[in-house]
Amino acid sequence: MKRMKYVTAMYISLSESLGIYTLDQLYELLTNKQHSMPISRHRASIMQSRIFFFCAIFAVLVPVWSLIDLLFLPGELWRELLLIRVISATAFALLAWQARKEPDLKRARLLLAGMLAVTPLFYLISDHWLQAYELTGTEQVVAELYALLPFVMIAGLTLFPLTLRELLSFAAPMLAVVVLSSIPQTHNEIPQAVSTIWLFTLILGVAMFASLNQLRYMLSQVNRASYDVLTGLLTRRAGIEMLDLQYRLTTMSETHLSILYLDLDHFKSVNDIYGHDAGDVVLKAAAQQLCATVRKGDSVIRWGGEEFIVILPTATPDEANDVISRIMSAGLGLRPDGKQVTASIGIAEIQADDAHDWKTLVELADHRMYTAKIQGRARSMGINDSQLLWPDFPAAGIEKNYTMDPAPLGAES
Numbered sequence: 001m002k003r004m005k006y007v008t009a010m011y012i013s014l015s016e017s018l019g020i021y022t023l024d025q026l027y028e029l030l031t032n033k034q035h036s037m038p039i040s041r042h043r044a045s046i047m048q049s050r051i052f053f054f055c056a057i058f059a060v061l062v063p064v065w066s067l068i069d070l071l072f073l074p075g076e077l078w079r080e081l082l083l084i085r086v087i088s089a090t091a092f093a094l095l096a097w098q099a100r101k102e103p104d105l106k107r108a109r110l111l112l113a114g115m116l117a118v119t120p121l122f123y124l125i126s127d128h129w130l131q132a133y134e135l136t137g138t139e140q141v142v143a144e145l146y147a148l149l150p151f152v153m154i155a156g157l158t159l160f161p162l163t164l165r166e167l168l169s170f171a172a173p174m175l176a177v178v179v180l181s182s183i184p185q186t187h188n189e190i191p192q193a194v195s196t197i198w199l200f201t202l203i204l205g206v207a208m209f210a211s212l213n214q215l216r217y218m219l220s221q222v223n224r225a226s227y228d229v230l231t232g233l234l235t236r237r238a239g240i241e242m243l244d245l246q247y248r249l250t251t252m253s254e255t256h257l258s259i260l261y262l263d264l265d266h267f268k269s270v271n272d273i274y275g276h277d278a279g280d281v282v283l284k285a286a287a288q289q290l291c292a293t294v295r296k297g298d299s300v301i302r303w304g305g306e307e308f309i310v311i312l313p314t315a316t317p318d319e320a321n322d323v324i325s326r327i328m329s330a331g332l333g334l335r336p337d338g339k340q341v342t343a344s345i346g347i348a349e350i351q352a353d354d355a356h357d358w359k360t361l362v363e364l365a366d367h368r369m370y371t372a373k374i375q376g377r378a379r380s381m382g383i384n385d386s387q388l389l390w391p392d393f394p395a396a397g398i399e400k401n402y403t404m405d406p407a408p409l410g411a412e413s
């Protein structure tokens with residue numbers, strides 16, 4: 001019974017210190033399968049900037065350290081070590097150069113694996129050469145410093161926000177190197193081997209905890225900044241990153257990219273007549289409807305109060321119109337008086353509009369949405385002034401039937 005209490009207390013304290021309160025949060029720390037695009041991008045960006053920083057430092061320090069070797073080690077050994085120092089420094093410089101490229105999680109992981117591989121390899125080769133010499137006094141002290149390299153590297157894992165799966169796959173080869181290089185040759189060497197492996201495992205445990213903690217903190221920060229609390233949609237800030245990414249992906253692959261700019265019609269009147277809370281309910285329902293109507297690879301952004309942007313990667317203007325038809329048929333929910341929620345929608349497409357950046361796309365779609373508003377709302381305005389009307393909705397002229405709207409209906413706000 002006491003043991004159970006102890007285990008429960010340990011579990012609660014671990015989950016509190018790592019900020020894990022739900023199974024989803026636990027799963028996010030185990031693997032990256034459920035990480036959203038903003039999280040993966042942010043993680044890749046953090047990892048690459050740190051890899052760059054450390055590889056750039058190592059690229060300089062590793063060859064510079066050979067001055068210490070020159071002062072304290074035999075000349076022949078110094079020359080041998082200099083060779084692997086130059087090779088390692090070149091590898092670090094290459095890694096640093098690659099880390100400057102566009103943040104991408106696959107690239108970041110590969111670079112980290114590379115960075116973590118250089119040091120154990122350097123250690124294994126240098127250890128092999130150092131063993132061939134009978135070193136004493138200061139020579140031995142300098143040689144012992146080489147044995148610390150794997151410890152330095154494993155402690156370096158604390159610098160990266162990694163999942164448990166990534167941590168295990170990065171740490172396993174290093175652990176193997178330490179175990180293999182510590183295998184005792186004589187009985188007398190057993191205590192030394194055990195303590196080395198034990199110390200390495202302890203540092204590994206602390207490094208893993210720190211890395212997971214960093215990931216947890218990063219997840220909560222990015223989630224807070226990326227997802228709108230009311231609707232659960234991407235925030236404008238995360239949406240800008242997504243627009244930028246999709247624009248660049250589209251120009252690289254020379255495909256299509258359409259965006260929809262939606263502004264709910266007469267939304268102010270819901271707030272004015274039924275209160276802000278009722279307005280929130282309508283907004284939330286409209287956001288849910290939008291998400292349910294678009295494809296999995298599409299993104300819905302809450303651009304402003306009652307304004308949304310839908311990004312439709314690879315969609316041609318015709319396909320964008322199909323999506324609008326689906327949105328119109330499915331609807332955006334109901335107002336508190338039971339009337340349909342409608343929106344004015346502007347479309348823009350990268351090729352048809354010859355847009356040279358995502359901002360131009362947004363501006364064009366916004367402008368067309370505004371035209372749709374002026375022309376009577378509850379409609380879309382596409383490229384070449386093509387229009388789709390909300391089905392079963394009063395045409396522009398009879399829109400005055402909106403008795404609940406206290407504002408003059410023709411006026412733009």
Ligand SMILES: Nc1nc2c(ncn2[C@@H]2O[C@H](COP(=O)(O)OP(=O)(O)OP(=O)(O)O)[C@@H](O)[C@H]2O)c(=O)[nH]1
Nearest residue numbers: 264265266267268269271276279280305306412413
């Ligand atoms: N309830 C609620 N209202 C919001 C929120 N964000 C913005 N709004 C309201 O959305 C309304 C936007 O109204 P307007 O842009 O003036 O125009 P509209 O009434 O939608 O009319 P049109 O756009 O011209 O069809 C304002 O009353 C804002 O206060 C929110 O998070 N919750």
